[in-house]
Amino acid sequence: MSVLTHTSPRAGATAGVLAYLVSAGAILLLMMVFGLAMRLEQAQIISIGANRFYELMTLHGIGMVGVAALGGAAIMWHFLRQYVQLSPALFIANLVLFLLGVVLILVGVLWGKFAGAWTFLYPMPGHSMGVWDNDAAALFMVGLLLIGTGFLLLYLDVARALIGEYGSLAHALGWPQLFLGKGKYGPPPTVVASTMVLIVNTIGIVSGASILLMMLINLYFPRFTIDPLLAKNLIYFFGHVFINATIYMAVIAVYEILPRYTQRPWPSNRVFLAAFTASTVLVIFIYPHHLLMDFAMPRWMLIMGQVISYLNGLPVLVVTMYGALTIIYRSGIKWDMASGLLLLSMFGWAAGVIPAIVDGTIVINHVMHNTLWVPGHFHTYLLLGMIAMVFGFMYYLANGSRHVRAGMLDRLSFWAFAAAGMGFTFAFLYGGLSSVPRRYAVHLPEWLAYDRIASVFAAVVIAAALVFVVRFASRLRTARGGAT
Amino acid sequence: MYQQLAWQITVALTVVLGLVFAFIALNAGKWTEYAPLQMRAYRLRTGFFWTLVLLLTPVLVYSMSELPYDAAHRHPGNKPQVIDAVGYQWYWILSSNEVTVGRPVEFHVTSGDINHGFGIYDQDMRLVGQTQAMPDYVNKLQLVFRKEGTYKVLCMEYCGIAHHNMLAEIRAVAPTPVPSEDNK
Ligand code: HEM
Ligand SMILES: [Cu+2]
Ligand SMILES: [Cu+2]
Numbered sequence: 001m002s003v004l005t006h007t008s009p010r011a012g013a014t015a016g017v018l019a020y021l022v023s024a025g026a027i028l029l030l031m032m033v034f035g036l037a038m039r040l041e042q043a044q045i046i047s048i049g050a051n052r053f054y055e056l057m058t059l060h061g062i063g064m065v066g067v068a069a070l071g072g073a074a075i076m077w078h079f080l081r082q083y084v085q086l087s088p089a090l091f092i093a094n095l096v097l098f099l100l101g102v103v104l105i106l107v108g109v110l111w112g113k114f115a116g117a118w119t120f121l122y123p124m125p126g127h128s129m130g131v132w133d134n135d136a137a138a139l140f141m142v143g144l145l146l147i148g149t150g151f152l153l154l155y156l157d158v159a160r161a162l163i164g165e166y167g168s169l170a171h172a173l174g175w176p177q178l179f180l181g182k183g184k185y186g187p188p189p190t191v192v193a194s195t196m197v198l199i200v201n202t203i204g205i206v207s208g209a210s211i212l213l214m215m216l217i218n219l220y221f222p223r224f225t226i227d228p229l230l231a232k233n234l235i236y237f238f239g240h241v242f243i244n245a246t247i248y249m250a251v252i253a254v255y256e257i258l259p260r261y262t263q264r265p266w267p268s269n270r271v272f273l274a275a276f277t278a279s280t281v282l283v284i285f286i287y288p289h290h291l292l293m294d295f296a297m298p299r300w301m302l303i304m305g306q307v308i309s310y311l312n313g314l315p316v317l318v319v320t321m322y323g324a325l326t327i328i329y330r331s332g333i334k335w336d337m338a339s340g341l342l343l344l345s346m347f348g349w350a351a352g353v354i355p356a357i358v359d360g361t362i363v364i365n366h367v368m369h370n371t372l373w374v375p376g377h378f379h380t381y382l383l384l385g386m387i388a389m390v391f392g393f394m395y396y397l398a399n400g401s402r403h404v405r406a407g408m409l410d411r412l413s414f415w416a417f418a419a420a421g422m423g424f425t426f427a428f429l430y431g432g433l434s435s436v437p438r439r440y441a442v443h444l445p446e447w448l449a450y451d452r453i454a455s456v457f458a459a460v461v462i463a464a465a466l467v468f469v470v471r472f473a474s475r476l477r478t479a480r481g482g483a484t
Numbered sequence: 485m486y487q488q489l490a491w492q493i494t495v496a497l498t499v500v501l502g503l504v505f506a507f508i509a510l511n512a513g514k515w516t517e518y519a520p521l522q523m524r525a526y527r528l529r530t531g532f533f534w535t536l537v538l539l540l541t542p543v544l545v546y547s548m549s550e551l552p553y554d555a556a557h558r559h560p561g562n563k564p565q566v567i568d569a570v571g572y573q574w575y576w577i578l579s580s581n582e583v584t585v586g587r588p589v590e591f592h593v594t595s596g597d598i599n600h601g602f603g604i605y606d607q608d609m610r611l612v613g614q615t616q617a618m619p620d621y622v623n624k625l626q627l628v629f630r631k632e633g634t635y636k637v638l639c640m641e642y643c644g645i646a647h648h649n650m651l652a653e654i655r656a657v658a659p660t661p662v663p664s665e666d667n668k
Contacts (some may be wrong), residue, residue: 005626026642050645050646050648051645054642054647055643056647081618085584101547113629116497116644117642119642119643120598121596121598121642123574123598123619124599124642124643124644125596127573127597127598127644128644129573129574129644131644131645145514159622167637173523174654181644216592217566223596224645228599228619228620228621229620229621232599232618264518271526271529284573293601293614293615293623293640294615294616294617294618294621294623295552295553295616295623295624295625296618296621296622296623297576299553302553303548306544306547306548307544310540310543310544314533314536315535317536318529318532318533318536321526322529322532325504325505325508326521326525326529328512329508329512329521329525330511330512330513330514330515330516330521331512331515331516331518332513332515333512334512334514335512342507343509345506347501347502347505350501351501351502354493354497354498354501355494358490358493358494359490360547361543361547361589362547362551362552363486363488363547363550363551363552364486364490364547366552366613366614367486367487367610367614368486368490369611369614369640370601370603370610370614370640370641371611373490393660410616429491429494430491432487432490432491433487433490434487434609434610435487435605435611437638437639437648438639438646439642439647439648441645441647441648442648444609446609452509452652454637462667475605
């Protein structure tokens with residue numbers, strides 16, 4: 001066992017970070033079981049009925065997005081605190097608001113039978129055909145508003161802290177270095193990534209909150225109507241930005257932990273800065289690729305959607321993935337669960353970018369939009385990318401922020417997670433190849449074989465995730481104290 | 485077929501990506517001085533960047549040469565049959581259920597309540613085209629039916645708890661040999 005140098009003085013995690021991760025881990029496992037239940041229902045192995053299926057789909061979608069947000073925020077907050085003064089009270093306030101929101105959402109879905117999907121596409125929440133009533137839809141939407149408010153507070157605190165330390169967000173993004181050639185290196189990668197996330201996600205959350213408010217008014221005062229295409233734009237803008245921001249928060253674990261393992265720096269050079277400035281812009285303007293089948297959209301926006309989908313992959317592949325591979329190559333790194341999962345996460349993210357770009361191509365989208373191809377690509381970069389980053393971070397903390405050789409069970413779980421995760425996501429992609437629509441409670445007989453195989457893979461993924469989460473939960477004391 | 489192409493590209497590139505990661509992981513254990521390696525890696529990165537740009541740009545441009553939005557201009561002189569399609573929870577109302585093989589059809593797609601998706605499946609249950617069906621807007625989808633037989637319309641946008649049951653059928657029949665008004 002070698003204690004890593006470079007560790008910050010506060011190598012151990014705060015109780016707040018641990019509370020985030022424990023909440024995320026618990027909700028994650030539950031949502032994975034819901035996911036498995038959906039797959040089993042599609043495979044016609046169990047029979048819970050369409051209503052229950054769509055309730056679980058709603059919970060799984062919003063729950064997983066929430067898990068990603070919690071996990072990403074925990075990573076960002078843990079590492080950003082090395083550089084700027086963040087408010088622990090606001091960090092906890094966000095978690096409290098989150099859990100309150102979760103309660104409202106659970107009541108809205110399980111008691112109120114709301115099944116409008118996590119994208120709550122206007123005007124569906126108010127048109128359930130008698131399945132749920134307005135109050136159930138309102139509970140769900142108010143729950144979402146609470147969660148959004150919590151994150152907004154968190155980002156405002158991050159903004160305050162960054163501006164306090166660096167003078168402005170432009171400085172925190174390293175613009176003086178990037179555009180004015182002032183010095184070779186900008187602020188640390190963690191600072192740059194946090195700045196990008198705070199900018200895009202603040203805009204995202206404000207858009208989400210505004211459409212939620214409008215829709216709440218519309219629920220009770222139907223004469224106040226909303227342009228459905230505008231609503232769609234706002235919702236997908238919010239959804240796209242919010243879920244993407246979780247990955248850019250979580251990737252901070254890669255920027256911080258791999259350098260400690262390899263004793264090599266992750267420089268915030270001009271290429272890195274340029275990549276993040278580009279990503280800031282691209283993540284905001286890419287969302288029309290969700291609207292490629294809305295022929296009524298302005299043509300230029302749809303074309304922009306495809307062009308930016310292609311561009312958006314470049315910073316991810318050329319800077320972050322390439323950077324991770326460079327730092328590892330011939331570094332003498334000693335593998336353990338943390339470094340292994342972080343490398344896997346780089347693969348998962350990059351692998352998810354491929355089918356995403358493919359589907360961002362308008363002519364392909366025409367025959368693959370809203371097929372299982374879509375969950376196929378996003379499960380690749382969320383499950384094998386984003387969530388793998390969170391697992392890697394959990395192991396890093398659970399091991400006292402240093403290298404610890406992995407035991408047999410952990411190693412087995414790692415490979416099971418990687419292999420079954422790929423199998424699971426490729427079963428979705430294969431569904432896309434076979435034109436299976438997404439969000440169908442009932443599948444045709446010819447689609448069942450893949451649903452069944454996917455169910456087996458999903459069960460294996462859950463078993464591995466259980467090992468990861470239990471391992472973490474049983475080592476909270478080490479995680480709290482850092483290197484012992 | 486675009487689905488096949490999408491799958492093949494994705495599988496091939498994922499395999500390549502996996503091999504690259506395996507190569508790096510297998511060569512991670514040995515130690516080398518970082519500075520010279522870093523210099524080489526930066527030079528290689530420039531190459532990697534330009535390779536991606538050079539590969540993606542032509543694909544991008546070429547893939548936009550025939551957008552589904554412009555299908556109407558692709559059959560000059562062949563007046564399309566127009567069919568109005570309206571989605572409701574949870575059924576479709578089509579102004580006609582019969583089309584002619586080979587003659588372009590223009591669907592004027594909208595919704596009577598909430599968002600739906602108008603997706604057309606051929607006899608092999610392969611999606612051949614789609615557009616969103618949304619209230620207050622009409623999306624015009626042009627398609628040419630190639631094979632005789634029954635096509636299906638499925639809903640492609642989640643619209644509530646019977647979303648998967650929103651089916652309609654379209655019969656594609658052979659063109660009648662009698663000269664029709666089309667030939668005038
Ligand atoms: C064992 C792991 C998982 C299983 C078995 C699973 C299963 C599923 C299934 C069956 C669907 C519905 C697919 C359909 O449209 O027919 C789905 C949708 C979804 N999943 Fe997962 N999933 C897993 C992990 C994750 C993770 C880790 C995330 C994100 C961090 C995630 C986020 C989502 C989202 C956002 C949706 C879309 C919901 C919607 O269409 O409204 N899933 N998942
Ligand atoms: Cu529908
Ligand atoms: Cu539908």
